Amino acid sequence: MSQAPFGRRLLRVTSTDELGAYRVLRVADPHGPKPRAGQFAMLAAAEHWGGGREQRPYLPRAFSIARHSGGEAHFLLEDVGPGTKRLCELEAGDRLWALGPLGRGFTAPPEDLRAILVGGGVGIAPLAILQDAIAAPVTVLLGFRDRAHAQGATLLDSARVATDDGSVGHRGLVTELLASEIERDPCAVVYACGPAGMLEGVRALCARTGTPAQLALEAGMACGFGACFGCAVPRRGGGYLRVCLDGPVFDAGELERIDEHAGLSEVGQPV
Amino acid sequence: MSQAPFGRRLLRVTSTDELGAYRVLRVADPHGPKPRAGQFAMLAAAEHWGGGREQRPYLPRAFSIARHSGGEAHFLLEDVGPGTKRLCELEAGDRLWALGPLGRGFTAPPEDLRAILVGGGVGIAPLAILQDAIAAPVTVLLGFRDRAHAQGATLLDSARVATDDGSVGHRGLVTELLASEIERDPCAVVYACGPAGMLEGVRALCARTGTPAQLALEAGMACGFGACFGCAVPRRGGGYLRVCLDGPVFDAGELERIDEHAGLSEVGQPV
């Protein structure tokens, strides 16, 4: 793993953009190490973090590094609660605290296997930097709830899109696209990130078809660097793994059934 | 007292201005009752109230109504902590919660007595609306720490100024100006608001010279409407008075020696 500098650092927002239902935040990080695809950072706004009626956020929040170039880290944000709301409010020039890059990223596919990137909602973020990192062409399958969210697909190249409401691309689940892709050409390795339901669909499908898969999980996190043991997900065969330290990317075989707390939760659908 | 509408109301900032070391906040309050001079309001920013390292402010803050005209209330603010800092950040169009007008205001001077208004620092605020309310000419004596603060004096008409550092007007205490005023013409009634030390100076001087005095006190407040019993100051003869309900304006005779917690605290001099 790329080692993170010890201690959080104060970074400056260089630009922010709307991307459909999402927000893209670009942050100058001249001295930060280059992240591996799948790594994440813990972010907190430097000003006005917390307060208000619910007196949250207090802790920093985890975000996949969606892209890294020219000393800038890009993040894709979805406003689902007080922390993401505050980060989505940031404007160029504002500052935020960042710790990272953190966690274990994706492992590049073997030469002879085609990579299929499967993303759901804001879970497409780590797939963008993964696509940047893989020299060979990859298959990109992205699922969204509706047209506004589907605009996120432009973050990646040549994505095929599924939407729940059929407003863009395939009407239905992105796992349906994946199933037919694997059927068409089973010599593939799958990289997936998204809601728990989608990840469980991917995991079950890949287990059934014997397709290797790397899954990027989510979990509520307090620290992001293995200190709190809060981000546990069940390990296949018993015990727990720490998502921030042992993941967020896991080989599908390391995991049990993926439950509701381990995927990127859907907006407005608090688990 | 002017009765306050039950419940806090959301008001819009119409303009803000720097006034030396202070900030003047104007707030549209079309439906609020007309305050009496000396009354105050409890204010809290509608957005980003709290959070940050100290996770404060949580409670609203008390501010004298410095002026009221054309459905607008004016406040004079000094940034001394997290609450006043946030309020000083507000810009036109921002919104804040307000409860008030609250408390017992000043009582107009009898016809035959000259009013001497004695203010210290941000304590000049309620004297401005008092000057507006008194038809007859009044004597205005204001004390500040330095030139930047002394600019606050323009809030009132024809003020004589004292500064601690002598950069503007009399070098020394405003109570020295008051002493010579009373000596010159003892037929006066004194209205004072400012730091505890100043108020105690005024109280002691007026007691000695037999001059009637009304003192506007401060106290840490949680509620502002008599609910919490937190804003107690010793009552002459024993027991306590609630500053928010029985004051903030008191006849000097109602009070004991005024201690450090009962005046507007000096910036950077947390008591």
Added chain:
Amino acid sequence: MSIRFCGLELAHPIINGSGTFDAIAAFRVFGEGLRGAFPFAAYVSKTITLEPRAGNPPPRLWEAPAGLINSIGLPNKGLGDYLLEDLPLLADMSTDPSGAGDSQAVPLITNVMGSNAEEISRLLEACDERPEISAIELNVSCPNVHTGLDIGADPRQLEQVVRAVRGRTGKPLIVKLTPNTADVALCARAAQEGGADAVSLINTLRAMALAPNPLSRPPRPWLGGVTGGLSGPAVRAVALAQVAAVAARVAIPVIGMGGVQSAAHARELIDVGATLVAVGTASFLDPAAGARIAAALHAGTAP
């Protein structure tokens, strides 16, 4: 949304926490109109003691992260003047939760504290005689007064005291528990065994603050009363745990409180077993908080 509680018929489940709303002061500040549109379904008085108390020297307040520390020290005019002067002013309050004009009476719950069974008995007997008082809340939990803490924190002592005083009134007796104890559910059971008709919790958590001046050595406590009690959002998760633990162990109704700022918070206390919910510190941010919460509960929305 009308609720039965210990034989009383309340317009909704939201009442005030003792010592966090002075109805008489509120009439002065907000006008007599409040009497017909009171924010709470029952009004709980500040703690009344046999003798008048001036309360603690100032400062009495300290703002904590997402909370408030108070060291008020139970100022009150004493039983005699309370009955004589305040009771008449507290009669005839009503609330109008739906805003539809079908207002309902606001019963008065008088909160009392004594340092032993003998004192408490006298308080209960005096309250028992007055028809204006619908129920009595016995404060055994105030962290600012030594005996209050001791009685309430030890289940055996608590049961003895409640049993000893129980017979002095036919009115519903609510025991307000202290949260500063090892097992609050044990204390709640003790109160029940002693004859309480209901329990209420949580009171404030024992807390402290130092004067904010790193230069004025030696350091000194900020509060005139040295220690104080923490309330507000900071304690809500502690309150939820304690109310859940108590509701699971007693058969009598529970009044839950601690950090409630919204209908969603009130709903959570009800979900873990509270019959009524009291709003305390939130009223300081907005005197109408109780009314807003009751209305939102009524509408089934969760602001």
Added chain:
Amino acid sequence: MSIRFCGLELAHPIINGSGTFDAIAAFRVFGEGLRGAFPFAAYVSKTITLEPRAGNPPPRLWEAPAGLINSIGLPNKGLGDYLLEDLPLLADMSTDPSGAGDSQAVPLITNVMGSNAEEISRLLEACDERPEISAIELNVSCPNVHTGLDIGADPRQLEQVVRAVRGRTGKPLIVKLTPNTADVALCARAAQEGGADAVSLINTLRAMALAPNPLSRPPRPWLGGVTGGLSGPAVRAVALAQVAAVAARVAIPVIGMGGVQSAAHARELIDVGATLVAVGTASFLDPAAGARIAAALHAGTAP
């Protein structure tokens, strides 16, 4: 700024709270360089039990107003593997508080928990044999494990247990008290009478959260462990009160903790009598929080 504590020489007064900093994980994430620039003057391990524990099912965290509720459930590899695998990795840590390169050793304090005197004795004996361990902290306060609470909340039981196990080690024995008790100073005295060399407090306050879904009736607890413990700024005023109460009543040194986020907060705990200050939840916001606080204390500034 070097400090003596139970015979140990520490570079500064800031250590970590047990279970809030995993040094081995930190070496993986931040590199081995950390070994020579450790943020804490002593390193306290997460609680170790005789047998391995998986910990509680997720979710384990809930963000509270100005705080965190955790229900981690003491996952650990058990005494045997801890001694075998972890101890070697935890030796040779040093800290460099002034940044001037004059680094100092970081002693290891092993935190242990057992459900009775017999279990605790075995833990102490095993730790006693290992030179890498400089002191032992006995956790009698974890709110997630039933017995932990009971031993620590009752002064009599606590004194008996400490006395029973005291002889098993010659190393300094720190008793970590539970804050969920009626009179923490009484518990601290009991630990002292039983033979503890120091006490540490506060552990987390018992707390609860419900799943945030008003529509999915029936309501259910959010945390896999049902209840959890509250830490962070929300509890700081409670910690200050408890540390002050304890320090005033014991002769042994006190490690104070609870909500410390800045040198000013650490200074306050020292002001009321703590010898060392532990930083817990603040490390989650910034792993270097301990180092920043130690440096600011050193510089005499108060950020």
